[in-house]
Amino acid sequence: MGKTMVRTILSVLVDRLGRVGQLLWSGWAGLAGLALFAALWQAGHERYGGFILPAPLATLAAGVEIAAAPAAWALAGQTALRAVEGFALAAAAGTAGGLAAGYSAATMRLARPILTVLLGVPPIAWIVLAMIWFGSTDGTVVTTVLVAATPVVFVGVAEGAATRDRGLDDMARAFGAGPLARLTTLGLRHVAAFLFPALTVALGSAFKVAVMAELLANTGGIGGALATARANLDVAEAMAWVLIAVAGLILVEYTLVHPVRSEFERWRNAARPWGVKR
């Protein structure tokens, strides 16, 4: 008994290690893409000069200098906190609304025009409104992020819930599953495949909108630092702040969103032939 237990644990461990290795290995492709981007950037720098487009290495150096200062970490943390706060609220609201719309056609019909209106209003207008409502506070940024990110999650989840396999629902009912059991064992699992891509997009827009809202509402954070850099015409510093914002986003995406998603997508990966994986 103990022996088989150890063997099971070992095989699970090896399997997990293999998948972590696969994820890390896939990092080479990402690195190559980034290197290509840096080469193009360098070419642009050599063509237009350091004032318009600072060299990637100079930007990196400015970034390292900023990162060395504890005050900068507080600013970045402030932005990240606001973005993640808005993102979490948007994920909760979008998932709940999307499930309701996916399961009930009437809710979907009611929600669709509201969604069109929400998506039609430019984020900048929301920032102005939020500034009037909340002043120069966290609330302005979080509200803007919430409004910008919710529709993305909502649409993804609603589509997932609406495209669930009714044959599986019937199968579960034949084996005596009630509505709640069907939702938890089939519905949510199916929706998850749609939820994660939507969350990735929502998280990206949460960071971007947070920085924009900070810049326009002058509420500190990375956006505030960008506004200062612009006032000083310090292009290298402005770009370094952009770099930091992007780095933060990449960090959250690859340590949080991607591992969870690949866990949910194991069966899809299993269907792919060797060599095409990732």
Add this chain to the structure above:
Amino acid sequence: MSRETAFPSPPPAPSLTLSGIGHAYLGRTVLDAVDLSLAVGEVAALVGPSGCGKSTLAHIAAGLVEPSRGRVLRGYRRHGMVFQDPRLLPWATARANIAYPLRLLGLSRGERRDRAEEAAGRVALDAADLDKFPVELSGGMRQRAAIARALAVDPDFVYFDEPFTALDVALKRRLQDLVIGSSRAARFGALFITHDLMEAVRIAHRVLVMDVLGRGIAGSRIVPGEPGGRDDGDLYRLVGAFLADDPLFRHIHDIDERRVP
């Protein structure tokens, strides 16, 4: 349990009784006044031309569809069901799929695992295949997993809704033998929907023929001998005789593909 009384000795109470079942899809009547009674442990094949409503009847009997009229009386303890397509959860391994109904029953993880593996053994699914996802399995393996899932709940009645229609002839025979064997071993009764008369006479004690327009059961024929103990040559001759001389089977191969099933 009265399941000790094997068919065809007189059974105590029917395991499934349908009385006056009627059903309509969008105002169009597909079933009307269907009466049907199956004895405990009896395997009945329900045949009929496609579109006559035999699948709908099985779904009504299994409780998936609410009939517009009539009553369903289930005398059995617990049923399993096998559908035409395997209907496996694509994101779960074969093992987890077989254990899915056990999860609904609230069994512990270890017990689920044991019973799923036992059921997989009964349908000759390899232990190595149990960790694969449905996309990695062949069509026959998937249907085996679906049968194992139905058997895992230890049913005393199983609904088969044209389970082998999509499989090739050799595979079909193998899976038919598997159903015959497990039905004898576990003593479950079954309602087996099919449009293949040869399949019906191989598997069942009794062949029921559905009316072309779904107006009740047109009639039934008892197949001599026990499923699994019959000679294939005799069965071919029996099917030939059914089709050539028996007026009950005259419309069995009528097809009207404009009708929605």
